[in-house]
Amino acid sequence: MPMDTMTIALAGNPNAGKTSLFNALTGFRQHVGNWPGKTVEKKSGQVRVNGRTLELIDLPGTYNLTPFSPEEVITRSYLLAERPDAVICVLDAANLERNLYLTVQILEMGQPVIIALNMMDAAQARGLQIDTQMLSARLGVPVIPTVASRAQGTDGLLQAVNRVAMGQAFALDYGRDLETEITRLCQIMAQYPAIGQLYPARWLALKLLEQDQELQTALLTVPGGPALLTYAQLSIHQLSQMAGDDMDVLIANRRYTWIHALVQEVVTPTRPHNVSLSDRLDRLVLHRRWGIPIFLALMWVVFKITAESSAPLVDWIDGVINGPVARWGLAGLTAVNLQETWLASLFVDGLIAGVGGVLVFIPVLVFLYLALAALEDSGYMARAAFVMDRWMSRLGLHGKSFLPMLVGFGCSVPAIYATRTLENEKDRILTGLLVPFMSCGARLPVYALFAAIFFPQQAGLVIFGLYLLGIVTAVLLGILLKHTLFQGQEQSGLVMELPPYRLPSLRGLWFHTWVQVRAFLHHAATLILLASLVIWFLKAIPAQGNGEFADTAVPDSLFATVSQTLTPALELLGFGSWQASGALLTGLVAKEVVITTLAQTYAIPDDTTAEATPTFLEDVLWIGQSFVQAIIDTLKTLPGTLGINLFGEESEPEPTGLMAAIQQEFTQTSGGHAAAGLAFMVFILIYTPCIVTISAEKQELGTRWMWFSIGGQLLLAWLLAWLVFQVGRFLLA
Amino acid sequence: MKTTLATTPTGQNVRLVEIQAEEKLARRLTALGITPGVELTILQNAGSALVLAVRGSRIALGRPIANDLLVERLWFVVGNLSPIAFCWR
Numbered sequence: 001m002p003m004d005t006m007t008i009a010l011a012g013n014p015n016a017g018k019t020s021l022f023n024a025l026t027g028f029r030q031h032v033g034n035w036p037g038k039t040v041e042k043k044s045g046q047v048r049v050n051g052r053t054l055e056l057i058d059l060p061g062t063y064n065l066t067p068f069s070p071e072e073v074i075t076r077s078y079l080l081a082e083r084p085d086a087v088i089c090v091l092d093a094a095n096l097e098r099n100l101y102l103t104v105q106i107l108e109m110g111q112p113v114i115i116a117l118n119m120m121d122a123a124q125a126r127g128l129q130i131d132t133q134m135l136s137a138r139l140g141v142p143v144i145p146t147v148a149s150r151a152q153g154t155d156g157l158l159q160a161v162n163r164v165a166m167g168q169a170f171a172l173d174y175g176r177d178l179e180t181e182i183t184r185l186c187q188i189m190a191q192y193p194a195i196g197q198l199y200p201a202r203w204l205a206l207k208l209l210e211q212d213q214e215l216q217t218a219l220l221t222v223p224g225g226p227a228l229l230t231y232a233q234l235s236i237h238q239l240s241q242m243a244g245d246d247m248d249v250l251i252a253n254r255r256y257t258w259i260h261a262l263v264q265e266v267v268t269p270t271r272p273h274n275v276s277l278s279d280r281l282d283r284l285v286l287h288r289r290w291g292i293p294i295f296l297a298l299m300w301v302v303f304k305i306t307a308e309s310s311a312p313l314v315d316w317i318d319g320v321i322n323g324p325v326a327r328w329g330l331a332g333l334t335a336v337n338l339q340e341t342w343l344a345s346l347f348v349d350g351l352i353a354g355v356g357g358v359l360v361f362i363p364v365l366v367f368l369y370l371a372l373a374a375l376e377d378s379g380y381m382a383r384a385a386f387v388m389d390r391w392m393s394r395l396g397l398h399g400k401s402f403l404p405m406l407v408g409f410g411c412s413v414p415a416i417y418a419t420r421t422l423e424n425e426k427d428r429i430l431t432g433l434l435v436p437f438m439s440c441g442a443r444l445p446v447y448a449l450f451a452a453i454f455f456p457q458q459a460g461l462v463i464f465g466l467y468l469l470g471i472v473t474a475v476l477l478g479i480l481l482k483h484t485l486f487q488g489q490e491q492s493g494l495v496m497e498l499p500p501y502r503l504p505s506l507r508g509l510w511f512h513t514w515v516q517v518r519a520f521l522h523h524a525a526t527l528i529l530l531a532s533l534v535i536w537f538l539k540a541i542p543a544q545g546n547g548e549f550a551d552t553a554v555p556d557s558l559f560a561t562v563s564q565t566l567t568p569a570l571e572l573l574g575f576g577s578w579q580a581s582g583a584l585l586t587g588l589v590a591k592e593v594v595i596t597t598l599a600q601t602y603a604i605p606d607d608t609t610a611e612a613t614p615t616f617l618e619d620v621l622w623i624g625q626s627f628v629q630a631i632i633d634t635l636k637t638l639p640g641t642l643g644i645n646l647f648g649e650e651s652e653p654e655p656t657g658l659m660a661a662i663q664q665e666f667t668q669t670s671g672g673h674a675a676a677g678l679a680f681m682v683f684i685l686i687y688t689p690c691i692v693t694i695s696a697e698k699q700e701l702g703t704r705w706m707w708f709s710i711g712g713q714l715l716l717a718w719l720l721a722w723l724v725f726q727v728g729r730f731l732l733a
Numbered sequence: 734m735k736t737t738l739a740t741t742p743t744g745q746n747v748r749l750v751e752i753q754a755e756e757k758l759a760r761r762l763t764a765l766g767i768t769p770g771v772e773l774t775i776l777q778n779a780g781s782a783l784v785l786a787v788r789g790s791r792i793a794l795g796r797p798i799a800n801d802l803l804v805e806r807l808w809f810v811v812g813n814l815s816p817i818a819f820c821w822r
């Protein structure tokens with residue numbers, strides 16, 4: 001079968017390691033993690049082997065090929081309609097029996113199959129000996145052992161792909177009663193070649209007996225289809241009278257019986273099966289009473305680490321950008337004689353303040369992503385969903401809906417797409433509406449800044465509180481929606497696999513964190529950069545007074561004038577200044593832009609000019625030294641996150657120019673109440689996260705729900721911020 | 734003795750007798766290996782959902798679903814599941 005390009009699909013159960021294998025084969029960096037349902041859309045990538053291009057398609061994981069949930073539909077229609085040249089079935093070797101169920105169905109479709117027997121390391125660790133030759137012989141396809149997370153076995157797999165032949169007829173014995181009916185249906189199909197061209201006969205016979213609605217509908221328009229359907233009905237009638245079971249349950253049962261026998265033959269346990277360490281851990285983690293406290297404690301540690309341990313590194317980057325980098329840039333401008341022009345102002349006020357102000361928070365995000373990656377790779381995600389099932393079932397949702405919400409702590413956009421793994425449409429919409437209340441990584445820098453200004457002693461606690469407030473708001477709003485718009489919704493219960501716990505590998509953690517940080521850098525270099533420039537220009541254009549372009553008092557600028565129109569609405573919240581309203585307005589683009597805007601509008605006087613300018617070499621040395629110091633300081637904070645204070649009270653760092661400016665402004669607008677800072681953070685938490693989220697909502701929920709979501713978020717943000725400010729004024733006085 | 738899965742205590746081994754759930758749900762369950770005749774172990778039965786071991790994997794099931802599964806208790810139970818006992822071994 002010599003071809004220049006081959007299309008090869010990766011199919012298998014959720015969490016079997018398809019994406020890991022895809023990444024290992026193509027060198028891509030698609031999202032992997034230890035919970036079922038990460039990949040929700042097919043992704044493709046290419047690899048060249050022996051002068052031939054292989055187009056690999058990573059499919060969403062499925063347990064079955066019925067057309068119910070969206071990811072099953074994607075996989076099934078891809079395999080049926082696109083007919084890839086080969087399918088690599090990725091199997092979890094430590095869980096062979098369940099994994100073979102899907103494989104057998106793909107074999108029955110008559111697709112050319114290669115089996116990647118993945119997670120061989122895990123199977124070995126569990127003392128399972130697998131006879132791959134026997135497995136290969138019994139299924140009639142090549143079986144290649146792999147360890148995808150360490151890129152082992154990929155060469156063998158690619159060689160096997162090169163040699164793959166057209167699918168051999170695979171047939172398992174469904175028992176006399178079923179086989180009789182299958183044969184009969186196949187004979188009828190033989191009379192209608194149109195059907196035979198569309199579907200493999202035996203597979204179609206089985207699907208008709210299983211009463212597959214999609215195929216039933218499709219057959220209505222095919223010559224001979226209606227006749228075939230009538231015969232199928234007859235067969236079903238006859239069989240169910242004999243067996244007494246539902247047909248689909250009966251067929252699944254026979255399939256599993258055959259697989260069970262095969263697994264007995266192929267797998268030899270080398271030691272007696274015991275309750276695993278995973279199960280014992282689950283007794284504690286999933287405990288009825290301890291489950292939620294454990295979840296909260298883990299969250300507490302995560303946010304305390306992100307908020308407090310990153311502080312020294314944040315200061316370091318701040319120093320580097322505002323010190324050496326700004327000086328070098330200005331020196332460059334001076335060299336080409338532009339130092340006194342508006343270009344210099346664009347550089348200092350626009351780029352350094354705007355983009356630099358956001359880049360400063362990279363360490364916060366690194367810590368957040370590291371912590372989330374650890375939760376994800378360890379297998380805890382699915383447990384958190386289990387623990388939250390009790391709360392979620394009050395919303396008429398179930399625990400699985402909490403998975404997208406957890407993803408939302410990283411970023412709202414993939415979280416909205418992750419709702420696709422939910423089985424029912426209303427669950428998907430309701431979860432999609434609640435996901436934005438999970439505080440994403442982009443909101444964290446704003447909290448970090450404001451918590452440092454207004455609550456320097458309790459920054460970690462305040463940030464943790466905001467995350468909790470997001471969850472509680474989502475839950476309460478969910479209850480409200482359930483009793484109004486989503487009334488009478490059928491309860492679809494929780495069915496979710498719990499993957500075994502795994503120790504996250506350093507490589508995996510780094511991989512996750514780097515992918516996210518890279519995305520953030522890309523974001524900073526595009527959207528945030530653009531926003532910074534636009535804001536700078538808006539600030540440079542005079543709208544009143546008698547300034548000129550790039551030489552206007554900021555309060556007279558177009559930016560301030562437009563923002564000013566919104567301030568009356570924010571006065572009751574304690575931050576009725578054009579700076580705050582301008583930041584919230586531009587924050588609709590992305591939450592990092594809030595910082596960009598604030599940094600630009602409070603044009604901070606440069607205080608570095610007073611000192612003698614250091615040389616380039618001195619600068620470089622200083623950068624290195626202060627980095628080492630920042631790392632040491634970070635390590636020192638780690639015991640503190642667990643409530644141990646080894647190093648005595650830290651002296652509070654001097655607030656920087658920006659922080660002091662914000663504090664002063666808020667003191668003015670609120671009459672000196674720190675509650676205004678809290679109200680601002682609450683507003684940031686609740687209102688629309690960013691334009692990309694809006695477009696994801698539009699795609700997944702539809703335009704109507706998108707507007708509902710935007711409007712609702714604004715209203716709720718205003719109400720909650722108002723409440724926080726008015727109540728906080730008295731409590732924090 | 735036939736009972737529902739929902740009322741089966743932690744640590745008990747059972748054999749699934751019948752799935753009384755509606756068709757769509759039944760398909761999801763059978764795909765996961767929860768088919769009539771299979772042996773299940775209840776690893777956790779507390780709160781709003783259960784955890785079972787079936788054909789080598791761990792599945793969390795909501796209580797309403799467990800109510801639809803008719804089971805027959807087998808005579809033996811799994812040993813001590815306590816995490817503390819594990820630490821002491």
Ligand SMILES: Nc1nc2c(ncn2[C@@H]2O[C@H](COP(=O)(O)OP(=O)(O)OP(=O)(O)O)[C@@H](O)[C@H]2O)c(=O)[nH]1
Nearest residue numbers: 015016017018019020032037038039061119147148
């Ligand atoms: N020990 C071990 N872990 C693996 C292996 N392959 C993948 N993993 C891990 O298993 C988990 C799931 O891997 P993924 O590649 O995301 O699985 P997937 O099949 O794409 O999952 P979905 O997209 O959710 O359907 C990740 O935590 C991987 O690091 C392997 O061979 N051995």
Ligand SMILES: [Mg+2]
Nearest residue numbers: 018019038039
């Ligand atoms: Mg995947």
